[in-house]
Amino acid sequence: MYIYEVRNTFGDMHSYVGRAGVGTAAGDTTLQAQKLLHVSPFFPVEGEYRLRVKVKDNAKIRVLMRYSMNGNAKLTATLRGVAERLTFRTVIRAVLATGQFPLRPLVSIHVEALRLWLKRVPFFRRPAPPQPWSRARESTGR
Secondary structure, eight states: OEEEEEEOTTSOEEEEEEOSOTTSOTTEEEEEEEOOSOOOTTSOSOSEEEEEEEEOTTSEEEEEEEEEETTEEEEEEEEEEEOOOOOHHHHHHHHHHHTOOTTHHHHHHHHHHHHHHHTTOOOOOOOOOOOSEEEOEEOSOO
């Protein structure tokens, strides 16, 4: 079972829940879900997410998230890593190794938003948030 959370800078969150790897190669799961949460003021609340998760025997994890509207990819994000036990020590080591600081994602998001706003990219107002979770369906496509 996978639970993936989508959050925005307003503090809203929506979780998608899907079954892992039914009818696919071991460690390879692709899920699809309708976009329900206003995440960015530069994209409408429409389209779908496709989440592909690959887990190798040596605990290597690869995640690809693609946001599409009408079959056209609008945003792709990837994450690669190695599964580790979650402890205070591993969290501190990861923070120091990557040069992260607590507000860096928030600052980065707002800097990019300012750049898009200055380019006059269309702006979508924030609607009321949806229910807290929904079910993702398994995808047969890649």
